[in-house]
Amino acid sequence: MRNFLIGVLVFWLLVIGLIQRDSRSRETQALSGVGGSTKGRVEVVFWHAMGGPLGTVMDDLIDRFNKSQATYFVRGIPMGSYDTLAKKLLASLVAKSAPDISQNYETLTKKFIKHHKIICLDDLLASEPENIKADIIPVLLANNTFDGRLWSFPFNKSVPVLYYNKELFRQAGLDPEKPPATLTELASYARHITRFFPLDKSGKPSIMGFATGKANVWMFQCRVMQFGGLLVDEKGGKSHFNEAPAIKALAFIQDMLKEGIAVEAQGFDHQNDFKAQRVAMIENSIVSKVHMESGLKFEYGIAPLPGEATRAVILSGSNINIFDNGDPEKVKGAWEFIKWFTSTDIGAEWSVRTTYVPVRKSSLQAKILTDALAKDPNLRAPYDELEYIAFEPRLSCWFEVRDLMADILERATIEMGPPDSYMKEMSNNIDAILRHNAD
Amino acid sequence: MSNPAKKPLFKNPSHILIHTLLIIGSIFMVFPFIWMIMTSFKSEDEILKTGKTIVLLPDLARPSFLNGEEDRKRIAEHERQKALFAVQTASGTTSKKVQKPFELFDNYKEAWAAQPFYRYFLNTFLTAITITTFSLIFASLAAYAFAFFKFPFKDQLFMLMLGTMMLPQQALLIPDYIVLSKIHWVNTYMALIVPWLASAYSVFFLRQFFMQLPKDLFEAAMLDGCTRLQFYFKICLPLSKPPMVTLGIFSFLGTWNSFVWPLIVTNDTSLRVLQVGLSYFASEAGTRWGPLMAASTFTIVPLVIMYFLAQRQFVESQAMTGMKE
Numbered sequence: 001m002r003n004f005l006i007g008v009l010v011f012w013l014l015v016i017g018l019i020q021r022d023s024r025s026r027e028t029q030a031l032s033g034v035g036g037s038t039k040g041r042v043e044v045v046f047w048h049a050m051g052g053p054l055g056t057v058m059d060d061l062i063d064r065f066n067k068s069q070a071t072y073f074v075r076g077i078p079m080g081s082y083d084t085l086a087k088k089l090l091a092s093l094v095a096k097s098a099p100d101i102s103q104n105y106e107t108l109t110k111k112f113i114k115h116h117k118i119i120c121l122d123d124l125l126a127s128e129p130e131n132i133k134a135d136i137i138p139v140l141l142a143n144n145t146f147d148g149r150l151w152s153f154p155f156n157k158s159v160p161v162l163y164y165n166k167e168l169f170r171q172a173g174l175d176p177e178k179p180p181a182t183l184t185e186l187a188s189y190a191r192h193i194t195r196f197f198p199l200d201k202s203g204k205p206s207i208m209g210f211a212t213g214k215a216n217v218w219m220f221q222c223r224v225m226q227f228g229g230l231l232v233d234e235k236g237g238k239s240h241f242n243e244a245p246a247i248k249a250l251a252f253i254q255d256m257l258k259e260g261i262a263v264e265a266q267g268f269d270h271q272n273d274f275k276a277q278r279v280a281m282i283e284n285s286i287v288s289k290v291h292m293e294s295g296l297k298f299e300y301g302i303a304p305l306p307g308e309a310t311r312a313v314i315l316s317g318s319n320i321n322i323f324d325n326g327d328p329e330k331v332k333g334a335w336e337f338i339k340w341f342t343s344t345d346i347g348a349e350w351s352v353r354t355t356y357v358p359v360r361k362s363s364l365q366a367k368i369l370t371d372a373l374a375k376d377p378n379l380r381a382p383y384d385e386l387e388y389i390a391f392e393p394r395l396s397c398w399f400e401v402r403d404l405m406a407d408i409l410e411r412a413t414i415e416m417g418p419p420d421s422y423m424k425e426m427s428n429n430i431d432a433i434l435r436h437n438a439d
Numbered sequence: 440m441s442n443p444a445k446k447p448l449f450k451n452p453s454h455i456l457i458h459t460l461l462i463i464g465s466i467f468m469v470f471p472f473i474w475m476i477m478t479s480f481k482s483e484d485e486i487l488k489t490g491k492t493i494v495l496l497p498d499l500a501r502p503s504f505l506n507g508e509e510d511r512k513r514i515a516e517h518e519r520q521k522a523l524f525a526v527q528t529a530s531g532t533t534s535k536k537v538q539k540p541f542e543l544f545d546n547y548k549e550a551w552a553a554q555p556f557y558r559y560f561l562n563t564f565l566t567a568i569t570i571t572t573f574s575l576i577f578a579s580l581a582a583y584a585f586a587f588f589k590f591p592f593k594d595q596l597f598m599l600m601l602g603t604m605m606l607p608q609q610a611l612l613i614p615d616y617i618v619l620s621k622i623h624w625v626n627t628y629m630a631l632i633v634p635w636l637a638s639a640y641s642v643f644f645l646r647q648f649f650m651q652l653p654k655d656l657f658e659a660a661m662l663d664g665c666t667r668l669q670f671y672f673k674i675c676l677p678l679s680k681p682p683m684v685t686l687g688i689f690s691f692l693g694t695w696n697s698f699v700w701p702l703i704v705t706n707d708t709s710l711r712v713l714q715v716g717l718s719y720f721a722s723e724a725g726t727r728w729g730p731l732m733a734a735s736t737f738t739i740v741p742l743v744i745m746y747f748l749a750q751r752q753f754v755e756s757q758a759m760t761g762m763k764e
Contacts, residue, residue, distance in 0.1 A: 001680070004748070008568060008572070011564075011568070012564075012565070012568045012569070012572075015561055015564045015565050015568070016565065018561050019558075019561045019562070019565060022557070022558050022561065022709075023709060026709055045706075050722075051718070051719050051720075051721070051722040052719065052720065052721075052722030052727065053722070054722065055719075055722070077706045077707075078719075079702065080702050080715065080718050081718075084699060084702055084703065087612065087613070087703065088616070088702075088703050090613060091612070091613040091616035091617060091620075091703070092616070092620070094613065094617050095616060095617040095620030095621065095625075096620075097620045097625060268725040268726065271725050272487045272725075275487050276487040276488050288725060291722070291725045292725070294483070297484070
């Protein structure tokens with residue numbers, strides 16, 4: 001036992017020594033390397049939730065901003081998921097140790113405005129010689145405007161799209177340049193593909209026509225709007241889920257599942273099924289493109305989500321807030337960074353490299369974007385969708401509503417009961433939450 | 440089995456049943472680990488394609504007679520890629536269509552390069568060892584007091600301490616952060632270590648064990664002029680090796696696996712721990728299974744080694760207590 005304890009002690013000291021050595025080598029690296037010296041610069045702390053390949057792109061851009069000028073230094077700190085980021089933000093605000101800027105959802109922005117935690121961007125915009133507001137894509141501007149004032153800046157906004165396997169389309173005799181344009185077409189394509197390919201040994205279709213995520217609230221809401229429906233009106237606090245479009249939206253997926261021409265996958269599994277050519281069409285965020293691309297060994301297409309009564313998609317992703325920490329220099333630095341990041345050319349580059357929607361209209365004409373579009377037509381779908389993008393109600397209780405919707409949607413496709421009963425339940429429960437949380 | 444043993448393998452036939460159950464149980468326990476290790480040696484293609492059936496061994500390490508039709512197709516494709524790539528590197532041309540074919544340790548290389556895992560390992564070791572050691576010392580001292588001494592409000596204090604176990608970790612996250620922030624400990628090693636040095640569970644666990652030690656032992660020692668601390672060091676601690684080792688393993692594992700707390704209280708990469716590094720591979724648009732499994736594998740290797748080291752202590756100390764009785 002004694003030897004064991006001595007061993008632990010020696011190991012512990014060794015670890016401390018190695019940590020110190022590593023810290024020293026990091027310091028020298030930091031001094032000699034990226035972004036130049038931080039000395040004498042105003043440091044702007046930026047909390048975000050970008051990991052993986054998207055995080056790499058963002059780190060690269062932050063680095064370039066730091067090199068592009070010598071007054072400010074942006075320090076990007078990854079916080080894992082949006083969920084942990086939100087938790088940490090709330091705690092840090094109470095502890096008065098908030099970052100200078102952070103990614104954030106609209107639902108929290110309202111809370112921050114109420115408690116005077118963030119800076120209104122209108123004043124910063126007013127001091128600019130250029131009329132930036134006029135150049136922001138209207139839906140993104142509306143998404144970040146509360147009571148007529150701009151409180152946050154759109155940052156990484158994504159849209160859902162339809163991915164389809166062009167090779168399977170070709171084999172099944174469908175035109176690979178004509179993805180389904182309506183939900184009815186989507187269902188008939190899925191039916192055709194599922195039946196065209198032979199069954200596997202266990203008697204199941206070897207290739208499924210269509211796949212989506214289980215209890216996917218985002219896609220469900222898109223479909224409600226595609227059937228011509230509304231979600232929740234932001235003022236009145238009443239939901240529209242007990243109406244025909246929502247019932248049709250649920251029935252649509254229930255029917256496809258019952259017929260056996262579509263599957264629901266857990267999490268991102270449908271993405272993997274698509275990669276493995278077990279599914280011919282999936283609906284997913286455009287950001288998945290960055291993620292899937294490395295593994296795709298076949299020709300595929302990306303199209304705007306099909307409409308029905310109308311085309312409609314719902315915006316996802318987050319915005320950026322500037323926190324009021326009492327230091328005007330930091331606010332200035334934060335604003336400079338946001339302005340730079342969303343500027344015409346950098347915004348276009350960010351969009352091309354990550355597939356997020358650019359903030360400025362002028363980015364759509366930027367050379368880097370038009371060049372990329374010419375090279376990869378699959379990048380086009382989100383830009384085509386810009387005309388009819390909508391966004392979810394920006395209510396503080398919206399996450400609670402979403403959880404409830406997910407529960408009911410999940411039950412609806414397991415039990416396969418009549419769609420109107422689920423929608424009635426959803427509508428009643430949501431209305432109760434809305435009444436309870438009237439903001 | 441081929442060994443001509445003199446003694447029958449099982450003295451009691453019921454042992455056969457018990458052993459069978461244990462073997463089945465251990466297969467269930469071990470399978471996820473084997474799956475993780477095997478997946479870490481597979482290309483992304485393979486990981487996704489084999490989703491329908493369970494194929495344990497990676498393509499690059501599987502004897503060919505085990506291959507089914509689908510596997511043969513995939514391996515042929517891989518060979519084709521390899522040949523194309525060899526031609527390409529020999530001729531010095533580059534084309535986007537011909538990618539570097541997958542090699543056995545590619546996932547490990549990618550994972551190790553993606554995040555500063557070296558530093559994460561050091562940080563995790565530091566926090567885990569410090570927390571385990573100090574929490575054992577503090578918990579055993581507190582448990583000793585609760586088990587052997589009489590002092591005012593003893594029961595109330597003990598209940599109060601147990602009460603802290605009722606509060607879920609999630610509910611404490613934000614208040615704890617605020618306290619740390621007020622004393623300027625956010626983003627320091629202190630934040631990672633200090634809040635975990637005391638654990639009500641450990642105190643409770645050890646107290647229950649100490650209560651089982653005969654009270655006479657304590658009284659006899661006191662009569663012979665033994666001080667309270669002497670009794671603690673000379674008699675109590677040597678007798679309580681098994682619960683201490685058990686608690687040590689729990690606390691080491693708990694610290695090794697903690698994720699949300701280190702993520703919330705640190706900002707710099709140089710202060711982050713292994714689990715935070717692992718979360719890098721799961722992002723908004725999907726998970727990189729190959730590198731994630733590779734990183735998970737090298738993350739648990741030290742844990743397995745530590746466990747075996749501690750296990751020897753565990754068995755040894757149990758044998759000793761047996762002799763004392």
